[in-house]
Amino acid sequence: MAGAPPTPAEKDALVSSFLEIAAGQTPHTATQFLQMTSWHLEEALQLFYIDGEAALAGAHPPAQSAAEAALAAAAAAAEVEEGFRFHPPPAAALEDGMLQGLGDDDDVRAPLPVRRETLYGDTPMIVTRPNATVAFRNFEEEARQSAWDSEQNATSSSRDNLASLYRPPFDLMFNGPFDKAKLEASSLDKWLLINLQSTEEFSSHMLNRDTWANEAVAQTIRSNFIFWQVYQDTGEGRKVCTYYHLVSVPAILLIDPITGQKMRGWSGMVYPDSLLEDLMPYLEKGPKEHHAAQPQKRPRKVDQETSMVRQGNKFL
Known part of the structure; x- marks a missing residue:
């Protein structure tokens, strides 16, 4: 079968x-x-x-579909089976033939007379007729x-x-537009991980099957990231593709939710081990701690000299 x-x-x-x-x-x-x-x-x-x-x-195109061939074969088999099936003659015809054959032979003794008697007893006998369908x-x-x-x-x-x-990893995905995904990531002090997909690229479905379904990847995303997946041909997808100048999909972007800056990007199929290795540096610090650790920009020397000249002229 x-x-x-x-x-x-x-x-x-x-x-x-x-x-x-x-x-x-x-x-x-x-x-x-x-x-x-x-x-x-x-x-x-x-x-x-x-x-x-x-x-x-x-x-x-095939001359005959598989379903039509199967139906035709079944019908032919049914006809062959019907031809070999035994059909017993009617009981009346069988009884007439037997009586007629007995009457043609003078040497055959006549049938015994029918005797009808009544049986008496304490326990009645119950005879059950077997079910014909069984x-x-x-x-x-x-x-x-x-x-x-x-x-x-x-x-x-x-x-x-x-x-x-x-199927897309609905249990990992943030449900909402891009701007709300950024706000959610910023409020939770998590990085924003974006996956742009295309229905025409099989590697998009491979990401769903092999990468996002990986248990280690899923656990890492739940603990450290806000995950947002979108198709490129939607309004939100086109907005993201234009803003970050994407030329091919599928693509994965790691976004700073505070500034909107792209911290890291991948294109095509990215396998679980490779993605986890690339995400390791972002597991130690969230976006806020990352910004706090950045050195403050010092004013340029030209700006300092200009400020001193202005202050000197003020006292002349």
Whole structure:
């Protein structure tokens, strides 16, 4: 049953999962990529992000879908099974034939006369008639259906788990616009960590799957940072891209929430170990302590001389 095609309901669920990850695509596009990969969600997503429209241009639509082929095969099997099934003749016809055969032979003794008697006793005898539906149960078919249901449940669970791998880290994200995220980070004396994402770049989904889902990374972010994730094609995303002059996504920015200054930046896929190593210097001090440790700017020598000249002229 491992190679059985998905049912129409399962296909709809696979299309929905594809569209949830590859946001902005149409159901028709999702169906095409899933058909090209025999309805394997992860393979369809990888094909979409790697080859894109080129994969669709080189694909040839099948003459008959897998579902139609399965239905046709099932119908043919049912016809063959019906042809081999034994159909007993009606009881009346069978009884007439037996009596007629007995009458044609003079040597055959006549049937014994029917005797009807009444039985008496203290305990009545109860005779139960076996259930006809139980007598003709198809245990093989029931086992096959049970295995099919189990596989459907396993397929549905696997599809849900796969889609959940690429979902954004909602448990880490700050819910609100960029300005409020800065205010929240400043009030809590935490650095602001920003992740700009694109629905067209598979590395954005890899960040969700491999980096933000990493337990060490998640724990570090909860303790020391305010995390804000946004898509580049939204209003807030375009504002951040313009302000910090971003030319490629996905991108990760470490922002000083007090001044808005970019302290550190990464582009593309950043793996957990590398990100944790780069964030280590910012775990010792928060933004406020960082500013307090900075040396105060001294006035320039020219400004000091000008001030002294002005004071001298004042007393002349």
